[in-house]
Amino acid sequence: MTATAPAPATGRTPLPLDVEAVRADFPILGRTVRDGKRLVYLDSGATSQKPRQVLDAERWFYENVNAAPHRGAHALAEEATEAYEQARATIASFIGAQTDEVVFTRNSTEAINLVAYAMSNAVTAKEPEFHRYAVGQGDEIVVTEMEHHANLIPWQQLCERTGATLRWLGLTDEGRLDLSDLDTVVNERTKLVTVTQQSNILGTLPPLAPIIERAHAVGALVMVDGAQSVPHQPVDVAALGADFLVFSGHKMLGPTGVGVLWGRSEVLAALPPFLTGGSMIEVVRMEGSTFAPPPQRFEAGVPMTAQVVGLAAACDYLTALGMDTVFAHEEALTEYALAQLQAIPGVTVIGPPDTVARGGAISFTVDGIHPHDVGQVLDDQGVAVRVGHHCAWPVVRRMGVPATTRATFYVHTGYDDVDALVEAVRHAQRFFGVDAVEEA
Amino acid sequence: MKLQDMYQEIILDHYRNPHGRGLRDPFDAEVHHVNPTCGDEVTLRVKVDGDTLTDVSYEGQGCSISQASVSAMYDLVVGRSVTAALATGEDFVRLMQAKGDTTVADELEDSLEDAVAFAGVSKYPARVKCALMSWMALKDASARAWTPSDPTPTTEESA
Numbered sequence: 001m002t003a004t005a006p007a008p009a010t011g012r013t014p015l016p017l018d019v020e021a022v023r024a025d026f027p028i029l030g031r032t033v034r035d036g037k038r039l040v041y042l043d044s045g046a047t048s049q050k051p052r053q054v055l056d057a058e059r060w061f062y063e064n065v066n067a068a069p070h071r072g073a074h075a076l077a078e079e080a081t082e083a084y085e086q087a088r089a090t091i092a093s094f095i096g097a098q099t100d101e102v103v104f105t106r107n108s109t110e111a112i113n114l115v116a117y118a119m120s121n122a123v124t125a126k127e128p129e130f131h132r133y134a135v136g137q138g139d140e141i142v143v144t145e146m147e148h149h150a151n152l153i154p155w156q157q158l159c160e161r162t163g164a165t166l167r168w169l170g171l172t173d174e175g176r177l178d179l180s181d182l183d184t185v186v187n188e189r190t191k192l193v194t195v196t197q198q199s200n201i202l203g204t205l206p207p208l209a210p211i212i213e214r215a216h217a218v219g220a221l222v223m224v225d226g227a228q229s230v231p232h233q234p235v236d237v238a239a240l241g242a243d244f245l246v247f248s249g250h251k252m253l254g255p256t257g258v259g260v261l262w263g264r265s266e267v268l269a270a271l272p273p274f275l276t277g278g279s280m281i282e283v284v285r286m287e288g289s290t291f292a293p294p295p296q297r298f299e300a301g302v303p304m305t306a307q308v309v310g311l312a313a314a315c316d317y318l319t320a321l322g323m324d325t326v327f328a329h330e331e332a333l334t335e336y337a338l339a340q341l342q343a344i345p346g347v348t349v350i351g352p353p354d355t356v357a358r359g360g361a362i363s364f365t366v367d368g369i370h371p372h373d374v375g376q377v378l379d380d381q382g383v384a385v386r387v388g389h390h391c392a393w394p395v396v397r398r399m400g401v402p403a404t405t406r407a408t409f410y411v412h413t414g415y416d417d418v419d420a421l422v423e424a425v426r427h428a429q430r431f432f433g434v435d436a437v438e439e440a
Numbered sequence: 441m442k443l444q445d446m447y448q449e450i451i452l453d454h455y456r457n458p459h460g461r462g463l464r465d466p467f468d469a470e471v472h473h474v475n476p477t478c479g480d481e482v483t484l485r486v487k488v489d490g491d492t493l494t495d496v497s498y499e500g501q502g503c504s505i506s507q508a509s510v511s512a513m514y515d516l517v518v519g520r521s522v523t524a525a526l527a528t529g530e531d532f533v534r535l536m537q538a539k540g541d542t543t544v545a546d547e548l549e550d551s552l553e554d555a556v557a558f559a560g561v562s563k564y565p566a567r568v569k570c571a572l573m574s575w576m577a578l579k580d581a582s583a584r585a586w587t588p589s590d591p592t593p594t595t596e597e598s599a
Contacts, residue, residue: 372503
C-alpha cells in the first residue's frame with residue numbers, strides 16, 4: 001500500500017516491544033469488527049484495552065477473597081484488606097510514591113474534584129488545621145488552555161463557589177504551552193497551578209519544571225494531570241516535584257472505576273475531606289465527628305477493591321515491559337505515523353509536527369471531510385479512532401478547527417496499525433472524492 | 441452493513457450543496473443547538489405567518505450527516521403548516537429509531553421524501569444525534585414562535 005504513497009523513506013526502526021507477543025495478552029484484539037475486519041484499536045487515549053493478566057487479577061479477587069476491606073472480623077475480610085493494601089503499595093511504587101500518599105478515586109476526574117472540593121471545604125471547616133489551603137476572594141487558580149475539561153471545569157466551579165479568580169497559560173500556534181507570561185500569571189496570589197503532563201488532544205508534553213519552580217517560588221500548590229502521561233512514560237513523583245498527581249486506571253491497561261490521587265503527605269494531611277461517610281472517620285458522635293488520617297480520610301465507603309487489585313496487576317504488567325521501553329515504543333510509532341500522515345496531501349497534524357517533547361497522541365484534520373465522517377470511514381475499515389473535541393473544547397477553538405480525528409498508541413500498537421490508519425485516511429479521501437483535488 | 445447505506449448520494453449532495461442555507465430576516469424565533477459530544481452546531485431561525493412556516497434559515501457546522509439533515513429538512517418543511525412540519529419531524533425521529541428496519545423507511549417514504557435517505561443512519565447509533573440535531577432545533581424554534589392553542593404568530597421579540 002505504500003507503493004502509492006510518496007512518503008519520505010522514514011525508517012521503520014525496530015520497535016522496542018514485541019508487538020505480537022503483547023497482542024497475545026489482549027483477548028479483545030482477537031475479535032473482528034465491521035464484517036470481519038481486524039480490529040485496529042487506536043483509541044487507547046480514551047480508554048485502553050486490558051491484558052488477560054488484569055482480567056485474571058479481578059477474577060481472582062472475586063473468586064477467592066471478595067470481602068469489604070478494612071471491615072469485618074473474618075478470614076475473607078483480612079485477605080481482602082491485605083490484597084487492597086498490597087495493591088496500594090504496588091501502585092505507589094509504580095510512581096515512586098510512599099504508600100500512604102496514594103488515595104483511590106473513581107478516576108482522574110474524581111481525583112481533581114476531590115482536591116477542588118477540599119480547597120473550598122477548607123473555607124468552612126471547623127478544624128483550624130484544615131484552613132491552610134482555603135481559597136477565597138483575591139486568590140487565584142491557574143490552569144492552562146491545554147487542559148482536558150476534567151482539569152478545567154472543577155477549577156472554574158471552585159472559583160465560582162469561593163470568589164477566587166481563574167487564570168490560565170495560553171497555547172502557541174504549534175500547540176505548545178506559552179510560558180512567556182508565566183511570571184505574571186503565576187504570582188503571589190496564586191493558590192494552585194494545575195497542568196497536564198501530556199495533552200490528550202495535541203500530544204504535547206509541556207515543560208513542567210519551570211512551572212513547578214515558579215509555583216513553589218510563590219507558595220502555590222501544583223497539581224499534575226497524569227491521565228495521559230502515567231500510562232505512557234516513566235513518572236516518578238519525587239523527581240516530578242509537584243504536590244498532586246492524578247491518573248486513571250482504565251487508561252493504563254487497568255479496570256474502569258479506579259483512579260489515583262497522589263498527594264504529598266503534609267499537603268494531604270492539611271486537606272479536609274471531600275466525600276464523607278463510612279471508613280473515613282476516626283470518632284463519630286451525634287454532635288460531630290473526627291476524621292481518619294490520609295489516605296483513608298479521602299476514601300469514604302466500600303472502595304472499588306477488585307479494580308484496585310486489577311490496577312496493581314496493570315502496573316506489574318507495565319513494569320515488566322518497562323516504562324522507558326513503552327515510551328520508546330510509542331515514540332517510534334509516533335515518528336513513523338507523523339511522517340506517513342503528513343505525507344498525505346490534505347492532511348494537517350494539529351499539534352507538534354515532530355516528536356520533540358511529544359507523546360503518542362496524534363490529532364489531524366483532512367481537508368474537505370469533517371472529522372466525524374473521517375472517523376466513520378476509518379471505523380468501516382476496522383480502525384477505531386476518536387473524533388470530536390476530545391473533551392478539550394478550548395484547545396480545538398484555539399487551534400482554529402471545529403474538531404479533529406485522533407489516533408493514540410499503546411503497547412500493542414505496531415507499524416501495521418499505523419499503515420492501516422494511513423490507508424484508511426486515503427480511503428476516506430477517495431470515498432468523499434477529495435483525493436484528487438488536493439494533489440497540487 | 442455497507443458504508444454507502446448511510447452515505448447515500450442524496451445525502452452527500454445536500455452536504456455539498458445545502459438548500460436554504462444562511463440566516464435570513466425577518467424571523468420570529470432563533471435557536472442555537474449544539475451536539476455537546478462532538479461540537480456540531482446549528483443556528484436556526486423560523487418565520488411563521490398564521491399557521492404556516494414561511495421560512496426556515498440556518499447556519500451551522502458539523503459532519504455531513506448533520507449538515508445534510510438540516511438541508512433536507514428545509515426542503516420538507518418550508519411552506520407547510522407548523523403542525524405538518526412537526527408531524528414530519530416525528531416521522532423523522534421514528535426513522536432514526538428504526539435501527540435499519542427497511543419497512544419503517546418504506547412506510548415513511550411519502551412523508552419524508554428525500555429525507556428517507558437518512559434511513560441508513562439509524563444503523564449507526566452514534567450518528568443518529570447528528571441527523572436529529574436540526575429537527576430538534578426546528579421543534580424548539582417552532583415552540584417559541586407559535587402556540588397550537590393560539591395560532592396567531594408571536595410577532596413581538598421572543599423572550
